Each structure stands twice: as C-alpha cells, then as structure tokens.
Amino acid sequence: MALDRETLDLTLEAIRDFAKDKLPEATILDLDARDEFPVELVRAMCGAELGVQLLFFGEEYGGMGGGSLDVYRVCETLARCDLGVATGVFATFLGSDPIVFGGTPEQKKRWLTRLAEEGLLMAYGATEPEAGSDLGALRTTATRIEEDGRVVGYRISGNKQWISNGGFADLYSVLALAPGGPSWFVVERGAPGLSWGKPEDKHGIRLSNTSEVSLADVRVDADALVGGVEGQGLLQAQMVFGYTRLMVAAFGLGAGWAALDRAIPYSAERIQGGGPLSEKQGYTHKLIVPWAARLEAGRSLIEETAERLDAEEGTLNTEGAVAKYLATEAGNGAADAAIQALGGYGFTR
Numbered sequence: 001m002a003l004d005r006e007t008l009d010l011t012l013e014a015i016r017d018f019a020k021d022k023l024p025e026a027t028i029l030d031l032d033a034r035d036e037f038p039v040e041l042v043r044a045m046c047g048a049e050l051g052v053q054l055l056f057f058g059e060e061y062g063g064m065g066g067g068s069l070d071v072y073r074v075c076e077t078l079a080r081c082d083l084g085v086a087t088g089v090f091a092t093f094l095g096s097d098p099i100v101f102g103g104t105p106e107q108k109k110r111w112l113t114r115l116a117e118e119g120l121l122m123a124y125g126a127t128e129p130e131a132g133s134d135l136g137a138l139r140t141t142a143t144r145i146e147e148d149g150r151v152v153g154y155r156i157s158g159n160k161q162w163i164s165n166g167g168f169a170d171l172y173s174v175l176a177l178a179p180g181g182p183s184w185f186v187v188e189r190g191a192p193g194l195s196w197g198k199p200e201d202k203h204g205i206r207l208s209n210t211s212e213v214s215l216a217d218v219r220v221d222a223d224a225l226v227g228g229v230e231g232q233g234l235l236q237a238q239m240v241f242g243y244t245r246l247m248v249a250a251f252g253l254g255a256g257w258a259a260l261d262r263a264i265p266y267s268a269e270r271i272q273g274g275g276p277l278s279e280k281q282g283y284t285h286k287l288i289v290p291w292a293a294r295l296e297a298g299r300s301l302i303e304e305t306a307e308r309l310d311a312e313e314g315t316l317n318t319e320g321a322v323a324k325y326l327a328t329e330a331g332n333g334a335a336d337a338a339i340q341a342l343g344g345y346g347f348t349r
C-alpha cells in the first residue's frame with residue numbers, strides 16, 4: 001500500500017494550507033493558554049473537509065490506502081502545525097489499529113467504512129491506573145453474557161487512564177481481560193456505563209484531550225470482540241508497535257522542526273553584538289545546527305524503517321523503537337535549544 005508521489009504532496013499541501021488558515025500562531029497560543037482541545041477543527045480534519053483519516057484505511061473501505069512512508073510524512077506535517085492537534089488525529093488512527101490488524105473482514109467493513117465515511121473520532125483505551133508500561137497487569141474485565149450456552153455479549157468494567165480523545169471519541173477500542181485473556185473490544189459513545197473524567201491539565205500538547213475513561217458494566221454484543229477470538233489483545237497490540245512507534249518518531253521530528261521554524265527566523269532578525277545572531281557561530285553551532293542535523297539523522301532512520309515496513313519485512317518493533325528514541329530525543333533537544341535561542345523571549349508564553 002502506498003500513495004503515488006503527487007497524491008502525497010497534494011495531501012501534505014492541503015494539511016499545511018488548512019493549518020495556515022484555521023490554526024494560525026495566535027489561535028494556537030490562545031487554545032494552549034485555555035488548555036482547550038479544538039474538537040471541531042479536528043473533526044473537520046478527519047471529516048469531509050480534509051479527510052486525513054482516509055490515508056490510514058485501505059481503498060476497499062473507502063480510504064486512500066497509505067503506506068508507512070505516507071503516514072510518517074502526514075504525522076510529521078501535522079506535528080509541525082501543532083503537536084496537540086496531531087495527537088487528536090493520531091488517536092483515531094491508533095484506536096482503529098486493533099480493527100485494522102486484528103478485525104474480522106466483517107468488523108473491518110463495518111467500522112473502517114464508518115470511520116472513512118463519517119470521519120468519526122476514536123480513542124485507544126489500553127493504559128490503566130495500575131497498568132502503564134506493563135499492560136499485562138490490566139484489571140479491566142470483560143465478562144461473558146451467555147444465552148443457551150452461546151456467548152451473545154460481554155459486560156466490561158474498569159478504568160482507563162491517559163486516554164487521548166477520551167472525552168470526545170465516537171468509538172473506543174478497549175483492552176479488557178476476557179476469560180480467554182486480554183482482548184480488544186469496540187465500544188460506542190453513548191453506551192450506558194461509559195463515562196470520562198475532566199481533561200488532564202498537561203505541561204505540553206495542550207491542544208489534545210487526555211482523560212480517564214470509566215466503564216461500569218458496559219454491555220457490548222459478541223461481535224464487538226475484535227477478531228472474534230478472546231486472548232488475542234496483547235498480540236494485536238504488539239503487531240503495530242513498530243508502525244506506531246514510527247509515527248511517534250515523526251511527531252518528534254515535526255515538533256522539533258516547528259521549534260527551529262521559530263528559532264531560525266528569530267536568529268536572523270535579532271541583532272546582538274553588532275550583527276544578527278544567525279551570523280555568530282557560537283550561537284548557530286550550539287543552538288541550531290546540531291539539532292537540525294540530529295533531526296535529519298532521525299528522519300533517515302524513520303524513512304529506512306518505513307520503507308522496510310512497506311516492503312513487508314516484518315513488524316520491525318526494535319527498529320521502530322530506535323527511530324522513536326532518536327527522533328523524539330532530537331525533537332526535545334531542538335525544542336529546548338529553541339527556547340535558549342530566543343533568550344528571555346523563549347521563556348515566556
């Protein structure tokens with residue numbers, strides 16, 4: 001699966017134009033100060049107006065069938081506009097992954113077609129208060145509902161923590177412990193017993209919504225069990241780690257460049273010591289150049305891993321982790337350097 005070069009370029013240009021129009025710097029700063037998730041904007045991006053989510057699904061479900069390379073470029077471009085908004089879009093992508101990789105043909109047709117056509121928002125409900133890095137410790141349970149010896153549904157109970165789009169999603173993929181082991185279920189917004197907490201007050205990516213999601217005896221039909229077989233949940237989650245780590249790597253890359261996008265023009269305008277800071281190597285070779293180089297080194301690894309994923313060389317979980325580590329470290333470093341590059345003006349909001 002891959003887009004042709006022209007379609008990819010047009011998609012990236014459409015995202016940049018949309019952000020320039022709807023998400024100028026002043027709007028980002030205002031939303032950040034108010035800690036507000038611009039849900040209508042994210043819905044417009046995922047809906048008919050921009051249709052970003054189409055990239056993530058195959059053509060048979062009404063999508064565009066983008067490959068890893070396409071998805072990395074889109075994630076980078078979104079993150080370069082704003083990391084919070086990018087997270088809102090990415091959460092749908094992440095939430096649909098269990099269905100894309102583990103769903104039955106009927107489930108894919110049912111849910112992915114709706115995601116493509118209706119631009120629904122999704123949330124990925126894996127983490128719990130006591131199960132973060134160690135998902136095997138999950139406590140959310142899915143109890144079978146049986147009629148005449150046949151499983152007709154499940155009752156899901158438990159708490160999910162740190163869920164992106166948690167308060168706004170139309171559909172939730174929820175990891176729960178069924179009698180046969182950890183399993184993914186698809187839960188619709190509005191299901192009795194499903195609720196969410198207040199948005200977390202985060203240090204960063206404040207234009208994204210992160211909240212607790214609670215399930216109190218939420219009833220789902222048997223066909224909400226992703227793949228139709230219990231106990232596949234952790235395997236299904238692991239199948240996409242290489243891929244999703246690459247997307248987070250692309251977030252580091254895009255966010256790091258967004259920081260340098262601010263520092264570089266500033267350095268050309270700011271006159272200190274008789275000339276622009278951009279002409280002083282003590283400044284550029286500490287605060288700009290090394291970070292641009294590290295970001296681009298991260299990009300090389302992302303691209304190599306994406307190309308290998310598209311060539312179906314395997315799940316590449318380790319390669320995805322290395323790319324994520326290098327690119328997000330470079331992104332963090334670039335953001336810190338950009339704060340220094342703006343002097344006192346970098347320290348204020």
Ligand SMILES: Cc1cc2nc3c(=O)[nH]c(=O)nc-3n(C[C@H](O)[C@H](O)[C@H](O)COP(=O)(O)OP(=O)(O)OC[C@H]3O[C@@H](n4cnc5c(N)ncnc54)[C@H](O)[C@@H]3O)c2cc1C
Nearest residue numbers: 091123124125126127129131132133134161162163164210
């Ligand atoms: C903004 C945001 C959005 C998120 N969105 C989602 C989402 O949409 N869906 C979702 O399911 N989750 C989401 N998460 C949760 C995220 O995946 C978890 O925070 C992450 O898995 C870590 O879990 P934890 O926070 O419980 O930390 P812990 O697992 O408690 O870890 C605490 C610290 O200990 C370290 N650590 C943990 N285990 C070990 C070990 N064995 N050896 C050494 N060090 C260790 C960790 O690296 C970390 O530094 C989100 C989190 C944030 C902050």
